[in-house]
Amino acid sequence: MSSLAMPQEKKREYARKATQKRVGSTSRKPPPVEEHLDQFEVKKEIEKDTRVFLKNAMKQDRLCATLDDAEIESILNTVKFYKFDKGTPIIQEGRLGTTFFVTQTGSMEVSVKGITCNTIGAGCAFGGLALLYNCPRTATVKATANSEVWGASGVAFKQSLQQNATKHQAETLKFLDAMSIFEGLTKKQKNCVAEATFSEVFEDKARVVTAGDMQTAIYFVKKGELAVYSGGHVKSTGEFVDGSEIGRLGQNDCFGESQVVSKEPFNITILSSGRSELLCVSVAELKVILGDDLGAVLERNAISQGLKKCPVISQFTASQRSELMKWVVVKDYAASAEADAGARIIIVLEGSVSGLEKEKEVKLQRGDWIEDEALLNSSSAASSIKNMKAGSGGARVAMLTRDGMASALKALGVSIANSAEDASDFTRKMVLAKKVHIFRHLSEEQTKKVVESFVTMKFAQGETVIEQGTPGTSFFVIANGELEVFINDKSVRRMTRNSYIGERALLFHEPRTATVKVVSDNAELWAIEKATFEKIIAGNMQQQLMNRIRLQDTNFGLKDLIQVKVIGAGAAGVVRLVEHKSTGMRYALKRVKKVDGEVPEEVQRECSLLKDIDHPFIMTQVNTFETKKSVYILTELITGGELHGAIREIPTVLSRAQAQFYTGSLVIVLEELSERNILYRDLKPENVMLDAQGYLKLIDFGIAKKLPEGESKTFTMIGTPHYMAPEVMRGHGYGTEVDLWSMGVMLYEFVCGYLPFADDLDDPTEVCTAVLKDPLQFASSYKDAHGKTLMKGLLTRQPRIWATDSYYEYCVSQQEYSNTGKC
Template identity: 30%
Template sequence: MDSKNQWNQKSSVQEFGIQKSSVAKPVHQQPKPTQQVAPKNEHDPNQLVRRVTKRNIAIKKSIATNEGTIYETFDPLMKPQTPQDIGFIVKCFQSHFVFSSMNETQLVQLAKSMFYCRLVIGQTIIKQGDGASSFFVLEKGKINVLVDGISRKQLTQGNGFGELALLYNAPRSATCVAMEECFLWGIDRHTFRKSVENVMRSEQEKNRQLLEQVKFFNQLTKDQKDAIAGVLILQKFNQNEIIVNEGDQASSFYIIVEGKCGVFNKEDVQIATLNPKDSFGESALKHDNQIRMMTIKAIEKDTKVVALGKDMITQILGDKVQYIIYKNICKWALNRSKLFGKIPASVQDKLIEGVIYRKFTAGQKVINKGDKVGYLYIALEGNVLDDQKNVIANNILNEESLYDEVTNTKHSQSYTMETEGHVAVIDYDKYRTTYGSVEKLQEKDQSNLHSEEHQQSYDLVKQFQLKELIFLNKLGSGQFGSVYLCRNKNQETLFALKYVTRAHIQQYGIQKHVQQEKSVLEIMNHQFILKFYRSFKDAENIYFLTEYIAGEELFDAIREIGLLGKYDSQFYTAQMILQMEYLHTVHQIVYRDIKPENVMVDQFGYLKLIDMGTAKSLKNVSPPKTFTIIGTPHYMAPEVISGKGYGYFADLWSVGCCLYEFLCGGLPFGEEQEDPFEIYKEIVKNPLHYPSYITDKTAKTIIEQLLNKIPECRLGGSYSSLKNNQWFSDFDWNKLMQRQLQPPLIPKKEKLMNETQIQEQLKKNILVIDQIQKDTMGQKKVFAQPKDAEWDSIF
């Protein structure tokens, strides 16, 4: 925990439309090494130098002030909004990057949340150095923008200013004074966030309800439906306007929201009517090269439909949508099974990896009585009958035959297709030969379970007292506290002890933040994530006791290595993907600040994810999204910046930034920028570019998937499909999980505290709590109050 974790919020005069920033750079960012030695040698990766400076511009939730505080000065007025007012505001919104990802319907709803105000001549609405809370659209008048007392720009009708205030609270970098009487529309950050959240949640919920009405989507998982609901596009059609034309290539699927549509034959005669919640074009999603068989027109004024393109659903779910549906049915069948239902999801995924989908005609035998047992069969499409004429659909056909692999060598009955359909066939014998029988794998997950030895260690640590911890070394310092290396008097295990002062918790109002960090840490149980043991508290501080990772930050490691090759990048990226898979799928947690500074390389060269201070559970949130602007600007996903709400896919964007950094040596967006505003603009607006020496097409493909500005397209259907990406085709995930791969770098031992140094420090017998008192001498202290029991009882 060092300066990289500080909440260093800053603004720029850019938010007032001035091109040159006057914000002084923090000392730790001066000087800034150039990304490349010489542009003319860009083709030579050996001449590339990584930036040494850490990305310290961490933007977290506005905590220094009450969200309801308004810093700007104006005279509020009552004015009912007219359609002309709404149109004027929306047009202004569309010229600012903060609103660029919102559609017109969303912008209209946002415009309706704005207040009206007036300035008299000479009145200052914004003062340089003050806090920021509101964004304004100038309807009438003229405003002078001054930086350090010098006039830099004039704002006139239609100009918007102060948009950075909608993202986070930072000191204003300019002063705005009315040059004549002015009238403005404004919105404060709190209202903006609430309005956007309400609009987005309402829209997502409506889309989800529409999907639930369509049988095709019933075969998708909740997460898949959530993802699709996020990319549905609302379209409006006038009466008699054609939506799809007979003979055209079928590329989209539609659900009617309002109005009615007519189905017309070649003679332009209406043969059917489609009403709200009806859909058409399903075959376009399931199959390639489909041709429209009918023409469909809007037959009512202002008919509205939501559209889903085949290319979009392919990006979200992966290729061959029908096979994705089949895979879902297989997983649901396994989950319902007595034999397979208790095995971990990772084992189920391995079982399904080798599945073959076979088509059967009506009356064809799927399994013959007396056949050798060795394959697992799952009915996918169509009905299957057993010898007693029982109908089996979307379920395992021969589960009982698989229970005892010794005595059950032949099938006891036949199974026949009643109707034409598909059956999944899995080579269960091959699976057992490779991984062992499912019976032996039940309740066992190699990646996540503590060993018995670790469990004993956990139980022992629970009995520790804070006063038993001996100080060995100081590992790092931050704005809210420090981290110390320590050891219990009676145990050889080394620990890291992080403390947060009550003074800072109270000053910044981060009680819930600290609670959240602990609640996330204590459920972590993964080999590539920091182990948490317990918390302590006293009158001055809250403490977190974790494992000690004897190593260095990935940030430093990749600078030692230089430009990473394919294997090195695969090694680190794969572990980040496994970390995210665990957080997202096992615990429904979004991390929100993936970057090399938050990942440690341990003494064996493998990664450990640390610092859960920004992690948040979305377990009981529907849809699973949060709206807080939080993270480090260079690694922030576009949807985080826009305030539209974001979920797990935001973490995959950050992983994509890291992968780009591994292979290219710099970051994909804002590499030469330090001002958050400029970084945000590049992330939202700029396309992705590569140095000329990046020629690996498969690397570009996975980077572009992870850095897709449509969040739902980053996963590619599932973590299983992401791990099977072509770029990983020569990478052994099993050996990674078993820690049998050669790491790119092993931290040098001289950087670590050796046993002799530890013993010398132990002889001094300095308690950690005494060292903390010494280090914080002279600092302002706040002591526990009775009211603190409302939040600190969990520590």
């Protein structure tokens, strides 16, 4: 078939099969800066009229549109005045952007690779995108007439955008925290709702809501005061008259939340008393983010948060708690009505409940919970919760009965134990055992044997768990705490909860190869004796474990490796296949040259992150070596090639099963990174390798970032535009959820054969515009309804699916993976 005869979609599909790779803004060598501007600077004070002119121009720029006057002023305080003669370049394609410009007089043309593509006149702002993106200029701007231009500091420009976003987020979270309706939302969910809020200003006597109106938004008073009226009516002129004032709402007050749940219209009218500013979140936006039945969703979140607080239930993963939720019963009780006697967990959703716990009186208010000490007890012992009754105003409670708990545990593959204490301990160990990667091949019975063999050991800070050179008799799983591993007194890694140590001596009958000490205040470890361990370890698990152990052997240097051949080369460095002289173990060795005697920042960042990650779907970093001129990174050898190449070897688009397999694997990886608060930021087929069995291995953490404790956002615009989420481009801050957008782009590429946005574009500015504005459309040949639903959720520009606790849970809820399981 000739290309002229192909329909457009088929052309795109064949184009996908080409070898073109999308490249992000990760250049190691900084491009030239805009030092040429100094020669065009003219000393000039900014006058009042000019300042107003520049403000108006900046507010027309999409990057500055959300800035308030104070933030714009902070940018204007850094401006310099420039004069350019006709024909003079103002910015040059390929140079690093350091200045944000506003034209006062004159005209300019914009060209890309020598081809004119736009013009700029007086009152236009330009140059901001490259600053935000931290990338070279993507176009040349040249004066076509004598022109006067103001240029502001790029640092001040980016700081103002970030400060604006941070301030808005803080104000909005304060608004959400003040509303009881949002009590059940997680921090991540609140951040998503915060993204959907907006400010609205009302002048004196303006109506905010009118009696009889249906609910359209929830409001929070940011500034000013509101008057609340009963009765009255609205004249044909729009004036409200004859109402009786019954109250006032001031700063930090909120209203409208009760109507969201009740779905009843307002029975009051609220007017602005003087000028007021309100923060609002529309009901329509909330439905997009949380679902159509807001009352049910918010109630479900309240139950979920209550379960997280229960000591036993808190040990379960998000997906396991989701299974428990299916067995929770919600009931309404009239005043003084007695609650069901079989309840083992009670969470108060509305009203109050009182009764006895361990024969002591307790009273529970909204949001409180109580857990029976015999929650998991297999005996018929009476509950420690007795005589629970609703308060004078009645109560709405969520309950989990003993039978419900038993059914949930059975569905999860967790058995009930013989005593409350044993049950709690057993449940925690089963949950944790299932998280340890080396146990993933075990059957349910084998996992139980592991758990039954665990012996709890507690250590204080500074204590030695195992010592290098001593015989090994036990294998340890870290239940709580942080440990540091030393080889020959040199720290090589830190290990946290769910990691394991001591396996080498058990399998290979060798002395301990490292010393492990407790660095946290204390640590709790679970130990399995050698004899039991050897009985359990077999088959796939033994093979995988032995391979992981060999990768952890770092007690050798470059001189112990033989170079076999070059297996890759690029701008970042050369990758060679190497072999250990003694063991025959093969690795990949990447050499990166130092810049001015220093290891490049992105290489330092990648090594730092990979050092502490141990996951079967993430490339294992074995060791790093430094010489005077280079740094060498030794990793596991991945022999299956790039996913980018693999999907292009398939003559058509990927089948449903293939797309499910690859996307499901990515979900597992991203959930792991999210739990560690790590943003990958450059997810694309080129950065995914395949191992010998065809499983995914995520590589290249050069622009990944671990968010500091307590932070949920970063602002740097970085990555590959075709796979980049809109939040990254807007400059208002983003979190780990942006990697799910990239996964959505990859899924679309898998099943449609081309990219969803800007498939035929390469200019970063044009690509960003397409990602921000173009509609999501599917190939006419793609008919999978569940797949479309999932991709619409992943590729929405609204913060919808990011509100879920579990990435995998969301994907399963869309039924895209329902017939194949988790992986």
